[in-house]
Amino acid sequence: MLLSNSCRFDRDLQWRTGVEIVPIHCTSANSFQITDSALEEAYQSAQKRNLRVKGVLVTNPSNPLGTTLTRPELNLLLTFTTSKNIHLISDEIYSGTVFSSPDFVVSIMEVLKDSSHSTEVWNRVHIVYSLSKDLGLPGFRVGAIYSNDDVVVAAATKMSSFGLVSSQTQYLLASMLSDKNFTKHYISENQKRLKKRQEMLISGLQSAGIGCLKSNAGLFCWVDMRHLLSSKSFDSEMELWKKIVYQVGLNISPGSSCHCSEPGWFRVCFANMSEDTLDIAIQRIKTFVQTNNNNHSQRIHPSVKKSKRKSLTKWVFRLSFDGREPDER
Numbered sequence: 001m002l003l004s005n006s007c008r009f010d011r012d013l014q015w016r017t018g019v020e021i022v023p024i025h026c027t028s029a030n031s032f033q034i035t036d037s038a039l040e041e042a043y044q045s046a047q048k049r050n051l052r053v054k055g056v057l058v059t060n061p062s063n064p065l066g067t068t069l070t071r072p073e074l075n076l077l078l079t080f081t082t083s084k085n086i087h088l089i090s091d092e093i094y095s096g097t098v099f100s101s102p103d104f105v106v107s108i109m110e111v112l113k114d115s116s117h118s119t120e121v122w123n124r125v126h127i128v129y130s131l132s133k134d135l136g137l138p139g140f141r142v143g144a145i146y147s148n149d150d151v152v153v154a155a156a157t158k159m160s161s162f163g164l165v166s167s168q169t170q171y172l173l174a175s176m177l178s179d180k181n182f183t184k185h186y187i188s189e190n191q192k193r194l195k196k197r198q199e200m201l202i203s204g205l206q207s208a209g210i211g212c213l214k215s216n217a218g219l220f221c222w223v224d225m226r227h228l229l230s231s232k233s234f235d236s237e238m239e240l241w242k243k244i245v246y247q248v249g250l251n252i253s254p255g256s257s258c259h260c261s262e263p264g265w266f267r268v269c270f271a272n273m274s275e276d277t278l279d280i281a282i283q284r285i286k287t288f289v290q291t292n293n294n295n296h297s298q299r300i301h302p303s304v305k306k307s308k309r310k311s312l313t314k315w316v317f318r319l320s321f322d323g324r325e326p327d328e329r
Helices: 010-015 036-048 071-082 108-113 118-123 151-161 166-179 179-207 234-248 275-293 306-321
Strands: 003-006 020-023 056-059 087-091 125-130 143-147 220-226 266-268
Touching: 003 036, 003 306, 020 036, 036 071, 056 125, 071 087, 071 108, 108 125, 118 125, 143 151, 166 179, 179 220, 179 275
Parallel strands: 003 020, 003 056, 056 087, 087 125
Antiparallel strands: 125 143, 220 266
């Protein structure tokens, strides 16, 4: 399976199924957009490992980038998967979080409808979705698969018997989603709050001398901390990440946990805390950068004990890397 930069698919796909994931390495040179060369390089890499590529998996909007895939990128993905006779899976779980221009998601199904493709191509394109992000209902464990392939639908139907949605949950969701005024207002208000929180984070990081990839969706920012690395290596990235965890008291995701090929990028979530908490986090980052620039060696939180740090290390590593070792990039 070829995978565009994303978090958590190692845990979601690899652990139970044994599927091998081959990252599609995009670069900051073009804002991490998918290119034909990146797709082909990933495909050839899989073949050299004697792996049979069955499909390409992307998130749109992207996790961790917080960007929406452009129509040219979607057309490129369709052309590539069609030429290789493989499947295309579009994870559109963040489609309702778009808060800035372009202020909508172009679904892969829209691209299919706007062009002439055979039934075979239609049957190899699939969409997955969930209520976890757009409606903030992760505990309900409700998702959906859209596919024209009868085999895929039949397999998904059989698998759903292991995670059936209760009648009470179905009744509650049906009542909520049928209230169009509520859902329209909820999505709109949520997008406004996400935009405000994202702007607050970006402004705060900029004042600390830290830039972010331009984004328009999602619950996170793709933050550029390459200038804070002691060297251009993933070892240095891990060193910086540990400092931010232990000294600053913040848990962010290093780019290596998202299969990023360039050390120094981090995913920072901004939607899972209050504005006051986010402000405190920004102030801590500012203090850390100032201390780092002045080559000060003192800790920001000297009261943290070694024993506590040791236990924290294991917990945070498991949280950020889904059980993978940090050097498994």
